[in-house]
Amino acid sequence: MSAFFHTDIGIIILTLLESLAIIVPLLLGVAYLTWFERKVMGAIQLRKGPNVVGPFGLWQPFADAIKMLFKETIFPAGADKILFTIAPMITFGLAVIAWAVIPVNDHWAVANINVGILYLFAISSLGVYGIIIAGWASNSKYAFLGALRSAAQMVSYEVSMGFVIVTVLMCVGSLNLNDIVLAQRHVWFAIPLLPLFVIFFISGLAETNRAPFDLAEGETEIVAGFFVEYSAMTFALFFLGEYANMILISAMTTTLFLGGWLSPIPFAPFTLIPGVFWFLLKILVCLFVFVWVRATLPRFRYDQIMSLGWKVFLPISLIWLVLTAGFLEIFGMLPHA
Amino acid sequence: MIINLIFDVFSLILLGSAAMVVTSRNPVHAVLFLILAFINAAGLFLLAGAEFLAMILVIVYVGAVAVLFLFVVMMLDVNFSALREGFQRYAPIGALVALILFGELALFVTGSAISPGAASARLFPTPQGISNTQALGSLIYTNYLVLFQLSGVILLVAMIGAIVLTHRDRKRAKQQNLDTQHARTPAQTLTMVSAKLGAGAPMPEPKKETL
Numbered sequence: 001m002s003a004f005f006h007t008d009i010g011i012i013i014l015t016l017l018e019s020l021a022i023i024v025p026l027l028l029g030v031a032y033l034t035w036f037e038r039k040v041m042g043a044i045q046l047r048k049g050p051n052v053v054g055p056f057g058l059w060q061p062f063a064d065a066i067k068m069l070f071k072e073t074i075f076p077a078g079a080d081k082i083l084f085t086i087a088p089m090i091t092f093g094l095a096v097i098a099w100a101v102i103p104v105n106d107h108w109a110v111a112n113i114n115v116g117i118l119y120l121f122a123i124s125s126l127g128v129y130g131i132i133i134a135g136w137a138s139n140s141k142y143a144f145l146g147a148l149r150s151a152a153q154m155v156s157y158e159v160s161m162g163f164v165i166v167t168v169l170m171c172v173g174s175l176n177l178n179d180i181v182l183a184q185r186h187v188w189f190a191i192p193l194l195p196l197f198v199i200f201f202i203s204g205l206a207e208t209n210r211a212p213f214d215l216a217e218g219e220t221e222i223v224a225g226f227f228v229e230y231s232a233m234t235f236a237l238f239f240l241g242e243y244a245n246m247i248l249i250s251a252m253t254t255t256l257f258l259g260g261w262l263s264p265i266p267f268a269p270f271t272l273i274p275g276v277f278w279f280l281l282k283i284l285v286c287l288f289v290f291v292w293v294r295a296t297l298p299r300f301r302y303d304q305i306m307s308l309g310w311k312v313f314l315p316i317s318l319i320w321l322v323l324t325a326g327f328l329e330i331f332g333m334l335p336h337a
Numbered sequence: 338m339i340i341n342l343i344f345d346v347f348s349l350i351l352l353g354s355a356a357m358v359v360t361s362r363n364p365v366h367a368v369l370f371l372i373l374a375f376i377n378a379a380g381l382f383l384l385a386g387a388e389f390l391a392m393i394l395v396i397v398y399v400g401a402v403a404v405l406f407l408f409v410v411m412m413l414d415v416n417f418s419a420l421r422e423g424f425q426r427y428a429p430i431g432a433l434v435a436l437i438l439f440g441e442l443a444l445f446v447t448g449s450a451i452s453p454g455a456a457s458a459r460l461f462p463t464p465q466g467i468s469n470t471q472a473l474g475s476l477i478y479t480n481y482l483v484l485f486q487l488s489g490v491i492l493l494v495a496m497i498g499a500i501v502l503t504h505r506d507r508k509r510a511k512q513q514n515l516d517t518q519h520a521r522t523p524a525q526t527l528t529m530v531s532a533k534l535g536a537g538a539p540m541p542e543p544k545k546e547t548l
Contacts, residue, residue, distance in 0.1 A: 008339050083369070114468050118392035125400025129372070132404070136365060136411050148408070155404055162396075175470055303513070 018110045022099050030243045031061035037243075037291045044295040071232035076139055079229070083137035088230065088237035091130030095244035098123040102251050103178045105261045105275040116177035117165055120252060121158075124207060127245065128154045131209070131216060131226045134238070138229040146225025150209055150216030153305055157206040160313035164200045167193060167321045168256050170328060173335025181260030183335075190257040196320055197257045199313050201289070204249035206309070208242060211294035215302055250286035251279075258282045344384055351377035364410045368403065375399045389470040 004010045035050060035057065042049025050057030075081055101116040103109040113119060128151050135147020169175060171193070172183040190197040206213040217225040227238045254260055259282075261275025300308070328334045354377065357370040375398050382391035477485050532538035 012339070113388065115388045115392050115470060118389070118396065122392050122395035122400065125396055128400075128404055132407060132411075133369070144411075148412075151404055151408060155401060158400065 015110065019100070022104075022110060023096060026096065026099060026244065026247065027240075029247055030240050031065070033243045033247065033287060034064070034239075035061050036287070037294075040288065040291045041295045044292070065236070068233055068236040073232045073234055074229075076229045078139040080137040080139070083133050084229075085234065087130050087134035087137060088227075088234045088241065089130075090133065091127065091241035092237045092244065094123055094126050094130065095241045095248055098248050099251075101177055102248075102255060103181060103260060104279055106182075107178060108261075108276075109177065112176065112178055115175045117169065117175050117180065117256075120177075121162065121165060124161075124248070124252075125154075125158055127207070130238075130241065134230070135226040138226075140229050142222045142224075142228045143226050145222050146216045146228070149302060150226060153209075153213065153215065153309075154207055156306060156309040157203040157313070160199060160309065160317045161203040161207065163314070163317035163321050164196045164203070165256070167196055167317070167324050170321075170324060171335070177255055177260075181255055181262060184259040184262060185266075188257060188259040188262075193257070193320070193324070195316060197253075199317055200257065201253055201286075203309075203313065204253060205290070205293065206305070208245045208249055208290075210242070210246065210290060212297040212300050213305060214299060215305065246287060246290050247283060250283045250290070253286050254279060254282040258286075340384065344381070347377045347380040347384065351381065365407070368407045368410050371406075372399055372403045375403065387469055389468075389473055 038060075039049040039057070041047075050060040053059040053063045075084060098120055100110045101113055101119050103112070109116075131150045131154075132147045135143045135145075135150075138144070168180065168189055171189065172180045174180065174183075205211075209216045215225075217227070222228070227235060230238060261279040263270045263273065263275070263278050265271075351374055354370040354373040358367050358374060361367045361370060375394060379391040379394045379399075382388070382394060528541040530538045530541055
């Protein structure tokens with residue numbers, strides 16, 4: 001049996017099974033994240049949230065999915081049909097393929113590659129294409145405005161995100177995500193690199209176009225921004241892509257700063273619990289903060305977003321990069337992998 | 338077997354999309370095909386074992402440069418049919434440039450593929466036992482430090498030059514100055530007026546804003 005898994009076909013089957021083992025829980029997670037968000041926002045705003053379909057409204061995501069499936073997909077006049085259909089697929093597909101490298105437990109990743117963090121960064125930098133293509137292909141001014149806003153915004157916040165990642169890499173000495181988590185055995189990077197942790201999380205909000213940075217949608221100004229012309233399943237793919245991206249950014253934050261699958265309390269009864277549990281728990285905490293922020297903060301103005309990204313986050317992350325490098329060099333703590 | 342198949346798929350898509358870049362009528366489609374070509378080139382880099390270059394290609398070219406490129410092409414209202422008019426006149430020159438490039442590339446590639454000795458004559462042979470991220474890093478930051486810094490300076494100069502050339506300080510644009518806003522006090526902006534019953538009060542003289 002194990003010899004079979006080293007043949008060509010065996011490797012393909014094994015990889016397919018591993019991918020399924022990631023994608024199926026991810027899709028369920030996305031479905032229930034919508035439920036979770038509505039429940040949490042309901043609680044924050046003193047409402048009940050979904051409570052009709054099933055116990056505690058637990059079947060609500062499936063009801064929504066069925067509704068979306070049976071609606072009609074409408075192509076606007078003058079739309080570029082092929083690109084119009086591809087755009088939501090790009091958004092959702094990118095949110096899923098990024099999971100190939102994320103370690104759920106020690107060495108539990110579909111692909112434990114040497115440049116894991118660069119792969120994640122590359123995939124998240126591609127995310128802008130789904131939005132910009134959707135905005136252009138819709139042949140609508142609102143959609144185009146939303147696409148332009150989001151393109152500029154995502155490119156700006158990627159810069160400081162990149163510097164944060166470089167600082168973490170310097171402390172680890174490896175680009176492998178497994179090594180990054182293992183380097184946090186003694187102290188999570190969120191503690192020594194606290195400002196960068198905050199910057200990374202806020203940039204993550206901006207990368208996923210979530211409130212308070214949801215100018216790409218901006219219901220009150222540009223209707224729904226880049227997906228104003230989308231309906232039925234094409235809309236659902238954008239919607240699910242946004243939530244999958246939220247989970248992805250939470251997983252990245254967990255891996256880079258919150259010790260991944262490592263137990264937060266490093267002694268006996270807690271270290272026996274499988275790492276997957278801790279990993280999921282940390283993601284859930286991050287997701288709660290995502291929802292909490294959305295329910296609490298008003299939307300930024302566009303020039304404020306830009307000045308926050310370029311004039312606040314970029315200098316701070318640059319200075320911290322230099323400071324960390326200097327600190328590691330002076331105290332001889334530079335890792336030699 | 339699988340590796341060869343993947344190589345074939347990547348190179349076929351790469352060649353196909355590269356052809357579409359120059360032939361497609363819609364400029365936005367051309368840029369999107371260019372992006373597809375970049376991604377497939379990154380896949381080929383991966384197959385060659387250059388994972389760092391592959392990722393950097395995606396991050397820098399696809400994630401940043403091509404986005405701005407797409408931006409410009411979408412925003413600019415260029416008359417591309419007018420641009421195509423001179424095609425037959427410029428085609429020979431373009432073909433010549435392409436031929437020279439192809440010839441140089443062929444010389445370079447066949448040099449190391451046909452004669453095994455060429456690989457050992459390289460200035461910096463492929464290092465064994467360390468990942469190519471590390472190998473690149475140690476080369477760039479030790480042997481080529483000065484060149485690396487110089488290229489950074491050149492880029493900086495280019496950036497400043499672009500800003501200086503295009504930036505026009507239009508005084509018409511309204512700008513928010515957070516410092517002056519925060520420095521305002523009630524004494525600067527508010528006036529208490531006592532209004533007589535039935536007669537109202539005269540409008541107070543507007544204070545001079547010290548901006």
